[in-house]
Each structure stands twice: as structure tokens, then as C-alpha cells.
Amino acid sequence: MTHIAKSTSPRQVEYGQHDVIFPEAFDHGFDHAEISISTRLDLYRKQQEIRQLEKRLYDLFLQNLINGTSHLAIGMEAAGAAFGVALNDDDYSFATYRGHGHTIARGVPPEPIIAEMLGRSTGLLGGKGGSMHLTSVEHGMMGSYAIIGAHLCIANGAAWSAKLRNSGQVAVAFFGDGTTNIGAFHEAVNFAAVYDLPTVFVCENNLYMEYTSIGQVTPVTNPAADRAPAYGIPAALVDGNDADAVYLAAQEAIARARAGDGPSIIETKTYRHGGHSRADPGTYRSQEELDAWMAHDPIPMYHQRLLRIGVSERELTEIEMSVAAAIDVATEAAKAAPSPSPEALWTNVWADGGWQWRN
Amino acid sequence: MAQLTYRAAVARGIAQEMRRDSSVLFLGEDVAGAGGVFKTTAGLLEEFGPVRVVDTPISEQAILGAAMGAAMTGMRPIAEIMFSDFFAVCWDMVVNEIAKARYMTDGQVACPLVIRSGNGGSVRFGAQHSQSVENWAMAVPGIKVVAPAYPRDVVGLMAAAIRDPDPVLFFEHKGLLASKQDVEDGELVDELGKARTLRQGTDCTIVALALMVPRALEAAEVLATEGIDCAVLDLRSLVPLDTTTILDSVASTSRLFTVEENPQACGWGAEVASIAANEVFWDLDGPIVRITTPHIPLPASDILEDLAIPSVTRIVETIRTAMG
Numbered sequence: 084m085t086h087i088a089k090s091t092s093p094r095q096v097e098y099g100q101h102d103v104i105f106p107e108a109f110d111h112g113f114d115h116a117e118i119s120i121s122t123r124l125d126l127y128r129k130q131q132e133i134r135q136l137e138k139r140l141y142d143l144f145l146q147n148l149i150n151g152t153s154h155l156a157i158g159m160e161a162a163g164a165a166f167g168v169a170l171n172d173d174d175y176s177f178a179t180y181r182g183h184g185h186t187i188a189r190g191v192p193p194e195p196i197i198a199e200m201l202g203r204s205t206g207l208l209g210g211k212g213g214s215m216h217l218t219s220v221e222h223g224m225m226g227s228y229a230i231i232g233a234h235l236c237i238a239n240g241a242a243w244s245a246k247l248r249n250s251g252q253v254a255v256a257f258f259g260d261g262t263t264n265i266g267a268f269h270e271a272v273n274f275a276a277v278y279d280l281p282t283v284f285v286c287e288n289n290l291y292m293e294y295t296s297i298g299q300v301t302p303v304t305n306p307a308a309d310r311a312p313a314y315g316i317p318a319a320l321v322d323g324n325d326a327d328a329v330y331l332a333a334q335e336a337i338a339r340a341r342a343g344d345g346p347s348i349i350e351t352k353t354y355r356h357g358g359h360s361r362a363d364p365g366t367y368r369s370q371e372e373l374d375a376w377m378a379h380d381p382i383p384m385y386h387q388r389l390l391r392i393g394v395s396e397r398e399l400t401e402i403e404m405s406v407a408a409a410i411d412v413a414t415e416a417a418k419a420a421p422s423p424s425p426e427a428l429w430t431n432v433w434a435d436g437g438w439q440w441r442n
Numbered sequence: 443m444a445q446l447t448y449r450a451a452v453a454r455g456i457a458q459e460m461r462r463d464s465s466v467l468f469l470g471e472d473v474a475g476a477g478g479v480f481k482t483t484a485g486l487l488e489e490f491g492p493v494r495v496v497d498t499p500i501s502e503q504a505i506l507g508a509a510m511g512a513a514m515t516g517m518r519p520i521a522e523i524m525f526s527d528f529f530a531v532c533w534d535m536v537v538n539e540i541a542k543a544r545y546m547t548d549g550q551v552a553c554p555l556v557i558r559s560g561n562g563g564s565v566r567f568g569a570q571h572s573q574s575v576e577n578w579a580m581a582v583p584g585i586k587v588v589a590p591a592y593p594r595d596v597v598g599l600m601a602a603a604i605r606d607p608d609p610v611l612f613f614e615h616k617g618l619l620a621s622k623q624d625v626e627d628g629e630l631v632d633e634l635g636k637a638r639t640l641r642q643g644t645d646c647t648i649v650a651l652a653l654m655v656p657r658a659l660e661a662a663e664v665l666a667t668e669g670i671d672c673a674v675l676d677l678r679s680l681v682p683l684d685t686t687t688i689l690d691s692v693a694s695t696s697r698l699f700t701v702e703e704n705p706q707a708c709g710w711g712a713e714v715a716s717i718a719a720n721e722v723f724w725d726l727d728g729p730i731v732r733i734t735t736p737h738i739p740l741p742a743s744d745i746l747e748d749l750a751i752p753s754v755t756r757i758v759e760t761i762r763t764a765m766g
Contacts, residue, residue: 175515209548218547225514226551230538236504237539240511240519247467247493247517254511267534270504277499431549432584434607440583441683441717442635 103372104290104298106324106354106379113327114388122168126326127389127399129164130382131406133184136193139410140183140200144361148418149200153214154181158324158356161381162287163188165329166255169337175225175245175254177238180215182227185257189222194413203420210423211431231258232267235284239271242280242340253281253340261292263306272348276314281340283333286350287323293359294367308350316346323351324381327388354379443626449619451593452482452558455600456520458629460490463518466604469496469505470522470558479524480560480619502532506557510540513555518604526561526575526613533578540609541584553609556600561589562653562703563735563751564617568742572616574703574735576651577710579611580680586634587680589613591655593623595678598632606634615652635682639691643673646697646765649688649714651677654701654752661757670765672699680710688714689722696727699761701752702734709734731764733757 118126137155144153156163159181167188170176178185186196191207199206200214207217215229225241228234238256245252262268263286275282286307290297303309311318319336321328329351336347354376358365365373386399432438446454460466468486470478474497477484487495498505502523509521523529529536536557543551563572579587586608590596596614603610640655641662650658655676662672673691677684692698698718700711715730733752741747 208546208550211548212546216546218550220514220547220550225511226543226547228539230534233503233507233534233539236507236535237511237514238507239504240508240513241515242511243508244512244515244517247512267503267507270499270501271507273499274501274504274508278496427548432545434544434552434554436549438583440681441685 103369105372105375106352107322109379109384110322110325110328113325114391116327116331118327118330120392120394122330123327123389124394124398124402125168126164126330127385128402128406129167129188130160130326130385131403132187132193133160133163134382135406135410136183136187136196139197139414143197143200143414150202151213152360152362153200154360155357156181156184156355158376158380159287159289159353160184161324161326161385162257162285162329162351162353165326165333166285169330169333170223170255171252173223173250174252175223175238175241177225177234177241177254177256178217178227179231179234179258180227180229181259182217182257183214186217186219186224186227189219189224191219191222191224192413193410194416197413198417198420201417202422203417204423204427205417205420209427211427231262232265232271234258235262235271236267236274239275239280239282242275242282243278245281251341253283253337255283255285257285257287259292260286260288260290260297260306262286263310264292264301272310272314272316272346275346276316279343279345281343282346283336283340284346284348286348287353288350289353289355291359291368294363305350307348311348316348318348318350320350320352323353324379324384326381326385443624445622446593446625447619448593448596448614448621449480449482451596451625452600452614453485455597456483456486457489458597459601459604460486460494465516466518466520467494467496467512468520469498469508471498471500471505471524473497473522478522480616482614482619483522502528503535506532506535506540509555509557510535510543510553513553514543514551518554520556520558520604523557523559525571526559527570527573529559529575529578536585536611537582541582545584552607554607556603556610556612558612558614560616561613562615562617563740563747564653566742566744566747569739572740572747576613576680577704577708580710580713581708584609586610586682587613588634588678589615589652589680590678591615591618591652591676593621594625594630595632597625598630599634599678601631602634605631610634613652617653621656634679635684637678637684637687638676639673639687640676641672641674643671643695645671645695646699646761647673647675647688647691647695648699648701648761649675649677649711650701651680651710652703654703657752657754658701658757660754661761664754664758665761668762670761672761685717689718692718692722693725696725697765698726698730699764700732701757702732703751704735706732706734706737728764731760733760
């Protein structure tokens, strides 16, 4: 993965000291990457789907229509979109609690996602899972996992199964920078490397593990990519706000896994516009840093790239409007859907559909 | 019919199912080349090869994660956690991931897998390699919990666990590995959730699990010579729990004793006692008595460990006193 293993890491700073991390300049070299216009329009549409879904969910929180917590990926859409386009329909995705975007990116319609947030019976999980556990097996979206690290191990199992069945499928595990410091990350990467599993580990490094700068608690500069050599697998470091950069890295890692050449790590440098969860205003980040990253917003940058390479403003507006219309329709349908029946409490503990543990 | 050790019964049960179903896989630490540290899986690598019988790194989370991901995508994995004490380093996988996956996804995700583990004391391994953790497992909704006492049941319940569409924790008792029993030839498949009445009795019901079953039976023989006629039930699984067999027996004997190797507080017998108190209270002629390991970590010394885990003598004395 040499051609993409360039550092986009911002200005070098001592770990534990950098409370301001700037994005590097957007790489116009990718304007001329070998990615077709139709693929790029798909990447744009998926980024729009994620952004507009997340903004709608935020609005619904503010209207007090969504209970519990949620973790939005506004500002981090490029990686989810890139893999949504790069994966085959039968490949496996495993996401974290910040998984709304990864779910819609696999082609899951917005209505059951929004209905799940609203706790409705038509929700993706019948109202039983909620924001942090979105799953749609029929779309290859094998779950959103809220205890960090575990799903990297589980993705290995799906990859192992695919390898045994010679199905050619790959498993992708998305995770944040904070996950790189939990034991399960290291167990999973080692395990995948030992058995040459078709697993792609995607670290979306948004620079903060919850409320703490990742640099403050990590002894290496790139928390996922710098660990890869210890497990003898390749890693790529990319601008996580550039959908094309992530897409090219994804293609290479997926092809490697599919060919039986084993796992790899992709670390994307990105930034969430909001806090960790709905409870967090993100005040631990400086205005200077926030401004720099807001100016490095993946969607307007990609919009500009598409204009530069000849896509019309009208075509992009049509995409934005059609996504907005779909989200509007989905929102109204989800709001109108009934709550779960009380009987739903008792279903699907066991394979027989019920909950009984004794006779 | 041939005499089979508990140890050999493990490999026989697994092999029976691996021959029948090519989606059955087996992974764990030292399980393949070494045949297991307890030699419970000897011969599986030779028969089924390294693709299906896999030696893993010492990575319990990775082992259970691999089993779960494989089970979610069409395989029937069996994972070994060498000592049940080690569940403490991968309990997230069991409790938060495997047990909840079906419910949280409203039925989208299935985890048909078996996690086998060496459980229990009496082998002088000290506090970190001797615990009985079946009560931890029983406390988690969404996993089935099996703990056989006899070689025949190891084979039959192993087959049932592997064929079960839900995740099963299968506890093999380290203190029973050398025990023997005549076991019929051919395919054996039991049903989970069926207790076995090993001894009929009229005066009281003793409910036991795993290593406590042969001790309860021996105690019953001693008590019989004193005129106390005990029924002895081997639960065989805690989830599903065969309360029907327990309560039917209590209804006829009017007394209930549990013999549990797990520490006292929140042991499985507390749940059994609670159910009996709720549902057959008016059949009882006296208090329900639990005979358990005290609520202490297990000591290594043979003298101390034998004091801690319920012995035949303690079972006899406790029941004699209570029935007196």
C-alpha cells in the first residue's frame, strides 16, 4: 500500500502536548485519481445521505423525540461513504456505536433507521436495539457494537467463516482512535494476521477518545497505523475527510483481503463537528482547531472537487434534493409508525422466538 | 457398550458432531496439537485436520469473537476457554455480545455456538484455576448453561449443545475427568433442560450439579442406612432449568436440599430455592437448605479445599441435622 501510505498527519507535535491538531491541506492530486464519475457521484450521494440523516437525527433529539444517547458522525462521512461504495453487497460491515452512517452507507433505507431512533415497532431492530446497535444482516451490516474492541474480534470470525467457505467475502471493522488502546484491538489484529484473515481494520481517528485527546494517552503518533508493523501487516494513513483517498485505500485493502493476502489497517484522520455524544458540547477543543477542521469539511470539499472535474452544480443539487426528500419522507413515516407492542418485550431472546429459561 | 472416561467422552461428543456436520469448527488454546491441556480433545486434529481444529494464541476475546462472527455467518463453532476462571478476561464477549445479539437485533443475528470450559475445584489448583462459575453464566439472559456429571451425558449433552440454535456454555468438571462409565456405542443425542432422577426417595429431594452429583448420591446411600430416604436429581443444565422435575419431586418428598459447588451468595441453588418457595411452599415440611462452598475464594491446600467444597460427610451431616 505504498502509494497511499503517506502521512497526512498534521504538523508534528509532542504527544501529550498537542491540544490543537490541524488538518493538512486537501490534496488536489486526488482530483485526477482513476475513479469514474459515476462512482464519485455515488460517493457524494452517500456522504449526503449520512450528513442529512445525522442532521435530521440531531433535530429529532432537539425536539425531544429521541430518548437515550446518540453519537453522530457529522464531519466524518467520507470513510463510511467510501466503504459503502467499495464493498460488495455480500461483504460484512461491523461498526461502533457511532454507526448510523455506516448503516445507511450499506444501503439500509433511512425509514427503519429513524424509526429505531424513535423507538418504533418499524425500527430496524423493532425498537429493541436503539441508536448504538443498528444492524441489517440482509445488507451485510452485521451490527453496531457499543463496547469498544469486541467487534474487531467478531469481524475476524465473519472473515474466518468467509475464508472457510471460499466465498470471497471480506469483513470490515470500523472503530475509533480510542479503541486502539483496548486489549481486544491487539488480540484481533494479531489473530487476523496469524490466520491471514480477510479482515480490514478501519480506524476513524477523530483525534479524541471521548473527551480526551488521543495523543495524551497514546505513545505513538498514529494510534492504529503505527501499531501495524508490530503485527506484520500493512497500514495506510489517509485524509479521512477525502472520500476519494479513503476509497482508493479501501479498494486496495479489500482487494488484498479478497485475494487471500490477509488483513490490513487503514487509519483515517478526521474530525467530528460535534461532541462525543449528545451529552458533550466538545468544549475541550480550541476554537482555532475547530475552525480549521470545519474548513476541512468533507462534503463541501468533495462538492468543489466534483465541480472542478466537470460535474454540474445542477446535478449535485439534484442529488442533495433527492436525499433530502427521502429523509423527509422517512421521518414522517417513522413518526407515524406505532410503538412496539408489549408482547415484543418477550420475543427473540432464543431461537424459538421466546424468552423462557425454565419449564 | 464400552467403558468411557469423562475426558474421552468430550472428544467423542465433539467428533460425533464434526463427522455429521462440516460447519462444526473447533478452536482454542492448545486444543489441536496438544489435544487439550486436560487431554479432552485428543485425536480431533488427526481426524479433522488443522482447518477445522485450530490452535489459537492466548487471546480469549479473539477466540470468542471468532466463534461469534463465524456463528453469525453460518458456521457452528465450538470454542474452548481452558479454565472457566478465564471467562473473567472475555466476559464482555459472552455477556454483552454473544448473549444479547439475538435480542438486540430483534432476531436478525443468530449465534449457534458452544463454549466449553474446564470448571470447578477439588484439583488443588488454587483460587484462579478452581472456581465454579456456573452461577455467573446462569445470571445472564440469552445463554444456555450445561454441566454434565457423567461420561454418557458429556456425549449426549455435547451433541445437543452443538446442535442447539442458541449459544451454550458447556462446563466440564475438572474433578470428574478421570471418572468412568459404560456408554453405549453409536450416536448419542440428549435434550437440554431435562434433569435426571438418579435415585428415587420419599423423605427429601437433593438437587445437585456436576461434581456434586456423585457426592450427593453417595451421601444418599449413607443416609439410607440411617433410615432417611433421599431422592437425588442431577440437573444437567441450569438454563434451561427443569423446574418441573424438581418441583414434582419436592411435592412428593416435602423437603429440598441443594448441593452447590459455587460460592454461596447468588449460587444457582438460591434461584431453585426461590422458585420452590414460591411455587410449592405448601408442600414443604421444613426449610429449604442449601449446601454450598462458603462465600470465599478457593484455597490450594488439599486440607483447606476439602473443607470448602461440599463433601459427602458435610452433605450427610447437614441433611441428618435438618431432617432430625
